[in-house]
Amino acid sequence: MRKRIGDAAVFALAGAALLIVGAKAWGASKAVAAVAALFGVGALLHAVIGCYESPCPACGAAVSVDGAPAYARCPRCQHYASVAEKGLTELPADYFAAAPTFSIPIKPGMALPGVCCDCAQASTRQTTVSAKIEDALAPASLGEGVRKNALLGAGVRPLIDVSVSVPHCGEHAADARIAVERGEGGLTGQAEPQLVVRVKSYACYRAAVGLS
Ligand SMILES: [Zn+2]
Ligand SMILES: [Zn+2]
Ligand SMILES: [Zn+2]
Structure with a gap:
């Protein structure tokens, strides 16, 4: 690296x-x-x-790697790679992580693909996963309408309820987590925070963000 x-x-x-x-x-x-x-x-x-970086195995763009994460996502092509000392290795399309890892951006009115968030087989049910997020951490990703409503509240740091319908199969629970991520790209490329739902199945992630 x-x-x-x-x-x-x-x-x-x-x-x-x-x-x-x-x-x-x-x-x-x-x-x-x-x-x-x-x-x-x-x-x-x-x-x-x-402050390390390594070329993305899928597209060659520079991916920043800070600390010692297990996985890193390419800011250009959105593929994930596993991180080792020598660099990044592409993940197989049907890969599963042990914990919710692959971050799908949350957009208003979004629907996740009909594959289990855990094992990537066809989903048979949906469970709503929710979290309370500080409004200041979740600006534009929620859409202006939602954000304005939250800001009208009396609290100094209003919390917004965020919920996502997560597809899963009969064998697995909706093991997904809502999180806020900082922008990527090191010191120069700080984007605004992004609300995401993390899933274990790389195939589910790929389908949700439109990777073939
Ligand atoms: Zn750094
Ligand atoms: Zn890439
Ligand atoms: Zn499953």
Whole structure:
């Protein structure tokens, strides 16, 4: 895997700056100094062990890999790959992950394909999976109408109920999870947060996002 030198340098500089801030603040406030030092060390660690990228095995685009995830998704072709030290390996189309992994973007009025989210056989039933999401974390992906309604509420941080109908077969439960994901693309390509439903079956994911 290739190091994203630019991103790593930014994290290293930010970490060093925070450590200096922490050292200067020590006399005035030990708490401020400790917090600055903590974030400083975190940023330095990220510069050392994170900020890698590797070519997508499906299309060749650069895929960023931070930390040590089991899977990474290509921002260009949306294929997932498994992550190893030497790089990314394409997943077979019928692959299953042990836990809900493959993120299908949630759109208003969406319907998932008629395949079990767990084993990818034809689904025979649907179960509604729901979660409470902080409105600030789920802006445009829900559609403006929904968002405005939530913002009219009195709360400072309104929560929105998000639910998705998840298809599954008679043998499996609707083992899927709703989550909020940060944009991809390292420091320069931060997109706005995306609401997703994660499934175990790569085939279910592929059908849902339109990969052949
Ligand atoms: Zn990074
Ligand atoms: Zn790709
Ligand atoms: Zn199943």
